[in-house]
Amino acid sequence: MVQEFDKVGVVGLGAMGAGIAEVFARAGFMVTGVEIDAEALERGRGHVRKSLSKAVQKGKLTEEEQDSILGRIAFETAREELRDADFVVEAVPERMDLKRDVFTDLDRICPPGTILATNTSSLSVTEIAALTGRPGKVVGLHFFNPAPVMKLAEVISTVSTSPGTIEVVSEVAKRIGKTPVAVTDRAGFVANALLVPYINDAIRVYERRIASREEIDTAITKAAGLPMGPLTLADLVGLDVCLAVMDVLWEEFREPRYVAAPLLRRMVAAGLLGRKSGGGFYGYSGADTPAEDLPGGRLAQIVRNREEEFDLADMLLAPHLDDAMRMISEATPAPTTSTPPCGSAADTRRGRPSCSKNGEPSGSPRSCSRSSTPG
Ligand SMILES: NC(=O)c1ccc[n+]([C@@H]2O[C@H](COP(=O)([O-])OP(=O)(O)OC[C@H]3O[C@@H](n4cnc5c(N)ncnc54)[C@H](O)[C@@H]3O)[C@@H](O)[C@H]2O)c1
Numbered sequence: 001m002v003q004e005f006d007k008v009g010v011v012g013l014g015a016m017g018a019g020i021a022e023v024f025a026r027a028g029f030m031v032t033g034v035e036i037d038a039e040a041l042e043r044g045r046g047h048v049r050k051s052l053s054k055a056v057q058k059g060k061l062t063e064e065e066q067d068s069i070l071g072r073i074a075f076e077t078a079r080e081e082l083r084d085a086d087f088v089v090e091a092v093p094e095r096m097d098l099k100r101d102v103f104t105d106l107d108r109i110c111p112p113g114t115i116l117a118t119n120t121s122s123l124s125v126t127e128i129a130a131l132t133g134r135p136g137k138v139v140g141l142h143f144f145n146p147a148p149v150m151k152l153a154e155v156i157s158t159v160s161t162s163p164g165t166i167e168v169v170s171e172v173a174k175r176i177g178k179t180p181v182a183v184t185d186r187a188g189f190v191a192n193a194l195l196v197p198y199i200n201d202a203i204r205v206y207e208r209r210i211a212s213r214e215e216i217d218t219a220i221t222k223a224a225g226l227p228m229g230p231l232t233l234a235d236l237v238g239l240d241v242c243l244a245v246m247d248v249l250w251e252e253f254r255e256p257r258y259v260a261a262p263l264l265r266r267m268v269a270a271g272l273l274g275r276k277s278g279g280g281f282y283g284y285s286g287a288d289t290p291a292e293d294l295p296g297g298r299l300a301q302i303v304r305n306r307e308e309e310f311d312l313a314d315m316l317l318a319p320h321l322d323d324a325m326r327m328i329s330e331a332t333p334a335p336t337t338s339t340p341p342c343g344s345a346a347d348t349r350r351g352r353p354s355c356s357k358n359g360e361p362s363g364s365p366r367s368c369s370r371s372s373t374p375g
Contacts, residue, residue, distance in 0.1 A: 006030055009088035011102055013044025015276050016119055017091030019147030022048050025072040027176040032074045032081050045075050051148055083109050089141055091119040094244040099128055107132035115165055117141035121192055121241050122248040125185045126158040135160035139169050145236055153178035158185045187252035188245055196245040198320045202230035203261040213281050219312035231281040235274035243268045
Protein backbone atom coordinates (compact mmCIF):
# COMPACT_ATOMS: atom_id res chain seq x y z
CA MET A 1 0.00 0.00 0.00
CA VAL A 2 2.83 2.40 0.82
CA GLN A 3 4.09 2.09 -2.77
CA GLU A 4 0.74 3.33 -4.00
CA PHE A 5 1.10 6.57 -2.09
CA ASP A 6 1.48 9.43 -4.46
CA LYS A 7 -0.64 12.42 -3.59
CA VAL A 8 -0.22 14.13 -0.26
CA GLY A 9 -2.20 17.08 1.09
CA VAL A 10 -0.99 19.56 3.71
CA VAL A 11 -3.54 21.86 5.34
CA GLY A 12 -1.98 25.02 6.77
CA LEU A 13 1.37 26.25 5.40
CA GLY A 14 2.71 28.10 8.44
CA ALA A 15 5.88 27.41 10.41
CA MET A 16 5.25 23.65 10.33
CA GLY A 17 3.02 22.99 7.31
CA ALA A 18 5.34 24.70 4.81
CA GLY A 19 8.23 22.55 6.04
CA ILE A 20 6.09 19.41 5.94
CA ALA A 21 5.03 20.16 2.34
CA GLU A 22 8.68 20.67 1.44
CA VAL A 23 9.74 17.40 3.05
CA PHE A 24 7.14 15.39 1.10
CA ALA A 25 7.94 17.14 -2.19
CA ARG A 26 11.66 16.55 -1.67
CA ALA A 27 10.89 12.82 -1.30
CA GLY A 28 9.09 12.80 -4.67
CA PHE A 29 5.44 13.00 -3.55
CA MET A 30 2.98 15.25 -5.37
CA VAL A 31 1.83 17.72 -2.72
CA THR A 32 -1.18 19.99 -2.51
CA GLY A 33 -0.80 22.67 0.14
CA VAL A 34 -3.99 24.39 1.25
CA GLU A 35 -4.18 27.71 3.05
CA ILE A 36 -7.02 29.75 4.42
CA ASP A 37 -6.81 32.62 1.91
CA ALA A 38 -4.66 34.02 -0.89
CA GLU A 39 -2.52 36.15 1.41
CA ALA A 40 -1.69 33.24 3.74
CA LEU A 41 -1.05 31.09 0.67
CA GLU A 42 1.57 33.54 -0.59
CA ARG A 43 3.18 33.55 2.84
CA GLY A 44 3.25 29.74 2.79
CA ARG A 45 4.75 29.69 -0.70
CA GLY A 46 7.33 32.21 0.54
CA HIS A 47 8.29 29.91 3.47
CA VAL A 48 8.91 27.01 1.09
CA ARG A 49 10.84 29.13 -1.41
CA LYS A 50 13.01 30.64 1.33
CA SER A 51 13.84 27.27 2.83
CA LEU A 52 14.73 25.77 -0.57
CA SER A 53 16.84 28.72 -1.67
CA LYS A 54 18.76 28.51 1.62
CA ALA A 55 19.52 24.87 0.77
CA VAL A 56 20.70 25.97 -2.70
CA GLN A 57 22.94 28.65 -1.19
CA LYS A 58 24.47 26.08 1.13
CA GLY A 59 25.14 23.78 -1.82
CA LYS A 60 22.77 21.11 -0.51
CA LEU A 61 20.43 21.40 -3.48
CA THR A 62 20.91 22.38 -7.13
CA GLU A 63 18.72 25.03 -8.78
CA GLU A 64 17.19 22.28 -10.95
CA GLU A 65 16.30 20.21 -7.89
CA GLN A 66 14.81 23.28 -6.26
CA ASP A 67 12.64 23.90 -9.33
CA SER A 68 11.45 20.31 -9.55
CA ILE A 69 10.60 20.25 -5.81
CA LEU A 70 8.60 23.46 -6.20
CA GLY A 71 6.98 21.98 -9.31
CA ARG A 72 5.65 19.11 -7.19
CA ILE A 73 3.77 21.45 -4.83
CA ALA A 74 0.40 22.89 -5.84
CA PHE A 75 -0.64 25.88 -3.73
CA GLU A 76 -4.40 26.15 -3.25
CA THR A 77 -7.01 27.86 -1.13
CA ALA A 78 -9.84 25.33 -1.75
CA ARG A 79 -9.85 22.20 0.40
CA GLU A 80 -11.79 20.46 -2.36
CA GLU A 81 -8.45 20.18 -4.17
CA LEU A 82 -7.64 17.37 -1.72
CA ARG A 83 -10.38 15.17 -3.16
CA ASP A 84 -7.90 12.64 -4.57
CA ALA A 85 -5.21 12.82 -1.86
CA ASP A 86 -3.95 9.50 -0.45
CA PHE A 87 -2.66 11.06 2.72
CA VAL A 88 -3.35 14.45 4.34
CA VAL A 89 -1.41 16.15 7.13
CA GLU A 90 -3.18 18.94 8.99
CA ALA A 91 -1.02 21.76 10.41
CA VAL A 92 -3.44 24.58 11.24
CA PRO A 93 -3.08 26.48 14.54
CA GLU A 94 -3.39 24.60 17.80
CA ARG A 95 -7.12 25.17 18.40
CA MET A 96 -9.67 22.38 18.61
CA ASP A 97 -12.36 24.44 16.84
CA LEU A 98 -10.06 24.83 13.80
CA LYS A 99 -9.06 21.15 13.84
CA ARG A 100 -12.73 20.17 14.10
CA ASP A 101 -13.61 22.28 11.07
CA VAL A 102 -10.72 20.87 9.03
CA PHE A 103 -11.25 17.21 9.95
CA THR A 104 -15.00 17.12 9.44
CA ASP A 105 -14.43 18.73 6.05
CA LEU A 106 -11.57 16.40 5.08
CA ASP A 107 -13.70 13.42 6.05
CA ARG A 108 -16.36 14.65 3.63
CA ILE A 109 -13.95 15.55 0.81
CA CYS A 110 -11.40 12.71 0.82
CA PRO A 111 -12.05 9.12 -0.29
CA PRO A 112 -12.67 6.64 2.57
CA GLY A 113 -9.20 5.11 2.12
CA THR A 114 -7.36 8.40 2.68
CA ILE A 115 -5.33 8.50 5.88
CA LEU A 116 -5.75 11.74 7.82
CA ALA A 117 -2.95 12.89 10.12
CA THR A 118 -2.76 15.78 12.55
CA ASN A 119 0.48 17.52 13.45
CA THR A 120 -1.01 18.67 16.75
CA SER A 121 1.49 19.19 19.56
CA SER A 122 -0.95 18.72 22.37
CA LEU A 123 -4.58 18.16 21.46
CA SER A 124 -6.24 14.78 21.79
CA VAL A 125 -5.75 12.76 18.60
CA THR A 126 -8.52 10.49 19.89
CA GLU A 127 -10.96 13.40 19.98
CA ILE A 128 -9.92 14.51 16.49
CA ALA A 129 -10.29 10.96 15.13
CA ALA A 130 -13.78 10.71 16.64
CA LEU A 131 -14.87 13.73 14.58
CA THR A 132 -14.56 11.61 11.46
CA GLY A 133 -16.29 8.54 10.12
CA ARG A 134 -12.89 6.82 9.75
CA PRO A 135 -11.22 6.83 13.20
CA GLY A 136 -9.16 3.77 12.21
CA LYS A 137 -7.46 5.89 9.56
CA VAL A 138 -6.67 8.91 11.72
CA VAL A 139 -3.28 9.33 13.43
CA GLY A 140 -1.05 11.96 14.90
CA LEU A 141 2.08 12.56 12.84
CA HIS A 142 4.07 14.94 14.98
CA PHE A 143 6.94 16.65 13.19
CA PHE A 144 9.47 18.83 14.97
CA ASN A 145 10.57 22.33 14.09
CA PRO A 146 12.08 22.94 11.57
CA ALA A 147 10.39 20.05 9.79
CA PRO A 148 12.91 19.78 6.91
CA VAL A 149 15.76 19.40 9.41
CA MET A 150 14.49 17.50 12.45
CA LYS A 151 14.58 13.72 12.06
CA LEU A 152 12.09 12.62 14.70
CA ALA A 153 8.43 12.05 13.82
CA GLU A 154 6.11 10.74 16.55
CA VAL A 155 3.43 8.47 15.09
CA ILE A 156 0.56 8.71 17.54
CA SER A 157 -2.09 6.04 17.71
CA THR A 158 -5.43 6.16 19.48
CA VAL A 159 -7.51 3.27 20.77
CA SER A 160 -9.28 3.33 17.40
CA THR A 161 -6.31 3.51 15.02
CA SER A 162 -5.92 0.36 12.97
CA PRO A 163 -2.50 -1.34 13.16
CA GLY A 164 -2.32 -1.17 9.36
CA THR A 165 -2.59 2.62 9.48
CA ILE A 166 0.29 2.89 11.95
CA GLU A 167 2.39 0.63 9.77
CA VAL A 168 1.69 2.66 6.62
CA VAL A 169 2.32 6.01 8.32
CA SER A 170 5.57 4.76 9.86
CA GLU A 171 6.69 3.59 6.40
CA VAL A 172 5.76 6.94 4.86
CA ALA A 173 7.73 8.72 7.61
CA LYS A 174 10.77 6.61 6.72
CA ARG A 175 10.33 7.39 3.03
CA ILE A 176 10.53 11.10 3.74
CA GLY A 177 13.73 10.60 5.74
CA LYS A 178 12.28 10.73 9.23
CA THR A 179 12.76 8.39 12.16
CA PRO A 180 9.27 7.34 13.23
CA VAL A 181 8.61 6.56 16.88
CA ALA A 182 5.27 4.97 17.71
CA VAL A 183 3.61 6.46 20.79
CA THR A 184 0.14 6.35 22.22
CA ASP A 185 -2.16 9.32 22.58
CA ARG A 186 -1.47 11.06 25.88
CA ALA A 187 -1.00 14.71 26.77
CA GLY A 188 2.27 15.96 25.26
CA PHE A 189 2.90 12.50 23.74
CA VAL A 190 6.52 11.78 24.75
CA ALA A 191 8.81 14.51 23.44
CA ASN A 192 6.67 17.50 24.43
CA ALA A 193 5.77 15.99 27.80
CA LEU A 194 9.49 16.23 28.58
CA LEU A 195 10.47 19.30 26.62
CA VAL A 196 7.75 21.88 27.22
CA PRO A 197 7.70 21.65 31.05
CA TYR A 198 11.47 22.21 30.87
CA ILE A 199 10.86 25.36 28.78
CA ASN A 200 8.15 26.40 31.25
CA ASP A 201 10.59 25.99 34.17
CA ALA A 202 13.10 28.19 32.34
CA ILE A 203 10.42 30.86 31.87
CA ARG A 204 9.70 30.76 35.61
CA VAL A 205 13.40 31.22 36.35
CA TYR A 206 13.44 34.23 34.03
CA GLU A 207 10.20 35.61 35.44
CA ARG A 208 11.49 35.39 39.01
CA ARG A 209 14.69 37.32 38.18
CA ILE A 210 16.80 34.31 38.99
CA ALA A 211 18.72 34.78 35.76
CA SER A 212 18.54 36.76 32.54
CA ARG A 213 17.42 35.21 29.27
CA GLU A 214 21.03 35.15 28.03
CA GLU A 215 22.27 33.49 31.22
CA ILE A 216 19.58 30.81 31.07
CA ASP A 217 20.30 30.00 27.43
CA THR A 218 24.05 30.11 27.88
CA ALA A 219 23.90 27.81 30.89
CA ILE A 220 22.11 25.19 28.83
CA THR A 221 24.28 25.49 25.72
CA LYS A 222 27.63 25.83 27.48
CA ALA A 223 27.17 23.75 30.60
CA ALA A 224 24.76 21.08 29.34
CA GLY A 225 25.96 21.09 25.73
CA LEU A 226 22.52 21.33 24.14
CA PRO A 227 22.36 23.10 20.76
CA MET A 228 20.12 25.92 22.00
CA GLY A 229 18.79 27.28 25.27
CA PRO A 230 15.16 26.90 26.41
CA LEU A 231 14.11 30.51 25.74
CA THR A 232 15.55 30.45 22.21
CA LEU A 233 13.78 27.13 21.77
CA ALA A 234 10.50 28.58 23.09
CA ASP A 235 10.73 31.33 20.45
CA LEU A 236 11.36 28.73 17.75
CA VAL A 237 8.53 26.42 18.82
CA GLY A 238 6.11 29.33 19.32
CA LEU A 239 4.95 30.54 22.71
CA ASP A 240 1.33 29.79 21.78
CA VAL A 241 2.27 26.17 21.08
CA CYS A 242 4.15 25.94 24.41
CA LEU A 243 1.17 27.36 26.28
CA ALA A 244 -1.22 24.95 24.58
CA VAL A 245 0.98 21.99 25.58
CA MET A 246 1.23 23.19 29.21
CA ASP A 247 -2.53 23.65 29.45
CA VAL A 248 -3.21 20.19 28.09
CA LEU A 249 -0.67 18.62 30.47
CA TRP A 250 -2.33 20.46 33.38
CA GLU A 251 -5.78 19.41 32.20
CA GLU A 252 -4.77 15.75 32.04
CA PHE A 253 -2.51 15.38 35.11
CA ARG A 254 -3.48 18.28 37.44
CA GLU A 255 0.05 18.42 38.81
CA PRO A 256 1.41 21.82 39.98
CA ARG A 257 4.50 21.55 37.81
CA TYR A 258 2.26 21.59 34.75
CA VAL A 259 0.81 25.02 35.53
CA ALA A 260 1.88 27.38 32.75
CA ALA A 261 4.21 30.17 33.88
CA PRO A 262 2.15 33.39 34.15
CA LEU A 263 4.69 35.19 31.99
CA LEU A 264 4.17 32.63 29.21
CA ARG A 265 0.43 33.26 29.29
CA ARG A 266 0.90 37.05 29.33
CA MET A 267 3.32 37.00 26.40
CA VAL A 268 0.90 34.92 24.33
CA ALA A 269 -1.91 37.33 25.20
CA ALA A 270 0.32 40.20 24.08
CA GLY A 271 0.98 38.51 20.74
CA LEU A 272 4.64 37.83 21.57
CA LEU A 273 4.70 34.37 20.06
CA GLY A 274 8.38 34.07 19.18
CA ARG A 275 9.98 33.97 15.75
CA LYS A 276 6.71 33.72 13.87
CA SER A 277 5.40 37.01 15.31
CA GLY A 278 8.77 38.80 15.09
CA GLY A 279 9.37 38.76 18.85
CA GLY A 280 9.21 36.56 21.91
CA PHE A 281 12.01 36.28 24.44
CA TYR A 282 14.23 37.75 21.74
CA GLY A 283 13.48 40.12 18.86
CA TYR A 284 13.57 38.96 15.23
CA SER A 285 12.55 42.00 13.26
CA GLY A 286 15.32 44.47 13.93
CA ALA A 287 14.19 45.93 17.24
CA ASP A 288 14.45 43.99 20.46
CA THR A 289 11.35 42.50 22.02
CA PRO A 290 9.43 43.96 24.95
CA ALA A 291 10.48 40.79 26.79
CA GLU A 292 13.78 42.50 27.42
CA ASP A 293 12.06 44.90 29.75
CA LEU A 294 10.19 42.20 31.62
CA PRO A 295 11.36 41.13 35.08
CA GLY A 296 14.45 39.03 34.73
CA GLY A 297 15.67 40.80 31.59
CA ARG A 298 19.27 41.87 31.24
CA LEU A 299 19.08 43.38 34.71
CA ALA A 300 19.66 40.07 36.40
CA GLN A 301 23.33 39.26 36.56
CA ILE A 302 23.58 36.59 39.16
CA VAL A 303 25.19 33.86 37.10
CA ARG A 304 28.77 34.91 37.34
CA ASN A 305 30.89 31.89 36.70
CA ARG A 306 30.96 28.49 35.11
CA GLU A 307 30.11 26.67 38.34
CA GLU A 308 26.91 28.69 38.56
CA GLU A 309 26.15 27.90 34.92
CA PHE A 310 26.35 24.22 35.85
CA ASP A 311 24.01 24.79 38.78
CA LEU A 312 21.48 26.56 36.61
CA ALA A 313 21.64 23.89 33.90
CA ASP A 314 21.23 21.18 36.55
CA MET A 315 18.28 22.92 38.13
CA LEU A 316 16.50 23.20 34.79
CA LEU A 317 17.25 19.74 33.45
CA ALA A 318 17.23 17.43 36.47
CA PRO A 319 13.45 17.10 37.01
CA HIS A 320 12.94 16.30 33.35
CA LEU A 321 15.73 13.74 33.22
CA ASP A 322 13.97 12.10 36.15
CA ASP A 323 10.75 12.07 34.11
CA ALA A 324 12.52 10.43 31.19
CA MET A 325 13.98 7.78 33.47
CA ARG A 326 10.54 7.09 34.89
CA MET A 327 9.10 6.73 31.39
CA ILE A 328 11.74 4.12 30.60
CA SER A 329 11.58 2.21 33.87
CA GLU A 330 7.80 2.05 33.88
CA ALA A 331 7.65 1.28 30.15
CA THR A 332 4.82 3.76 29.89
CA PRO A 333 4.92 7.32 28.63
CA ALA A 334 3.05 8.62 31.66
CA PRO A 335 5.06 10.06 34.55
CA THR A 336 3.39 8.91 37.75
CA THR A 337 4.73 11.19 40.42
CA SER A 338 4.92 14.93 40.40
CA THR A 339 7.82 15.31 42.78
CA PRO A 340 11.35 14.40 41.79
CA PRO A 341 12.67 13.92 45.33
CA CYS A 342 15.76 15.82 46.39
CA GLY A 343 18.48 13.20 46.37
CA SER A 344 17.06 11.33 43.38
CA ALA A 345 19.46 10.02 40.77
CA ALA A 346 19.34 13.18 38.70
CA ASP A 347 19.55 15.39 41.76
CA THR A 348 22.73 13.82 43.00
CA ARG A 349 24.33 13.27 39.60
CA ARG A 350 26.87 15.95 40.21
CA GLY A 351 27.28 15.36 43.91
CA ARG A 352 25.09 18.17 45.15
CA PRO A 353 21.40 18.45 45.82
CA SER A 354 19.40 19.84 42.98
CA CYS A 355 16.80 22.43 43.64
CA SER A 356 13.52 21.01 42.53
CA LYS A 357 10.36 19.96 44.22
CA ASN A 358 7.18 19.48 42.29
CA GLY A 359 9.40 20.09 39.28
CA GLU A 360 9.78 23.72 40.29
CA PRO A 361 13.06 25.52 40.03
CA SER A 362 14.31 26.96 43.29
CA GLY A 363 14.59 30.65 44.02
CA SER A 364 18.29 30.65 43.23
CA PRO A 365 20.71 28.33 41.53
CA ARG A 366 22.61 28.05 44.81
CA SER A 367 19.73 27.35 47.13
CA CYS A 368 17.21 24.58 47.71
CA SER A 369 14.61 26.85 49.25
CA ARG A 370 11.82 27.78 46.91
CA SER A 371 8.30 28.92 46.71
CA SER A 372 5.87 26.03 46.42
CA THR A 373 3.39 28.12 44.52
CA PRO A 374 3.34 26.97 40.93
CA GLY A 375 3.60 29.56 38.17
N1 LIG B 1 5.69 25.43 15.86
C1 LIG B 1 6.19 24.28 16.27
O1 LIG B 1 7.35 24.18 16.69
C2 LIG B 1 5.36 23.04 16.17
C3 LIG B 1 6.00 21.80 16.25
C4 LIG B 1 5.24 20.65 16.12
C5 LIG B 1 3.88 20.74 15.91
N2 LIG B 1 3.28 21.97 15.83
C6 LIG B 1 1.83 21.99 15.59
O2 LIG B 1 1.63 22.26 14.21
C7 LIG B 1 0.40 22.97 14.03
C8 LIG B 1 0.69 24.25 13.31
O3 LIG B 1 1.58 25.03 14.07
P1 LIG B 1 2.45 26.20 13.40
O4 LIG B 1 3.47 26.57 14.40
O5 LIG B 1 2.86 25.81 12.02
O6 LIG B 1 1.34 27.34 13.30
P2 LIG B 1 1.35 28.62 12.37
O7 LIG B 1 0.44 29.58 13.03
O8 LIG B 1 2.73 29.04 12.02
O9 LIG B 1 0.67 28.09 11.00
C9 LIG B 1 -0.67 27.70 10.88
C10 LIG B 1 -1.11 28.00 9.47
O10 LIG B 1 -2.43 27.48 9.29
C11 LIG B 1 -3.14 28.40 8.48
N3 LIG B 1 -4.57 28.18 8.71
C12 LIG B 1 -5.37 28.63 9.70
N4 LIG B 1 -6.62 28.17 9.54
C13 LIG B 1 -6.61 27.43 8.42
C14 LIG B 1 -7.59 26.70 7.72
N5 LIG B 1 -8.83 26.64 8.17
N6 LIG B 1 -7.24 26.07 6.58
C15 LIG B 1 -5.97 26.12 6.11
N7 LIG B 1 -4.98 26.79 6.74
C16 LIG B 1 -5.30 27.44 7.87
C17 LIG B 1 -2.65 29.76 8.93
O11 LIG B 1 -2.90 30.74 7.92
C18 LIG B 1 -1.17 29.50 9.15
O12 LIG B 1 -0.40 29.75 7.99
C19 LIG B 1 -0.17 23.17 15.43
O13 LIG B 1 -1.08 22.14 15.70
C20 LIG B 1 1.06 23.07 16.32
O14 LIG B 1 0.72 22.66 17.63
C21 LIG B 1 3.98 23.12 15.94
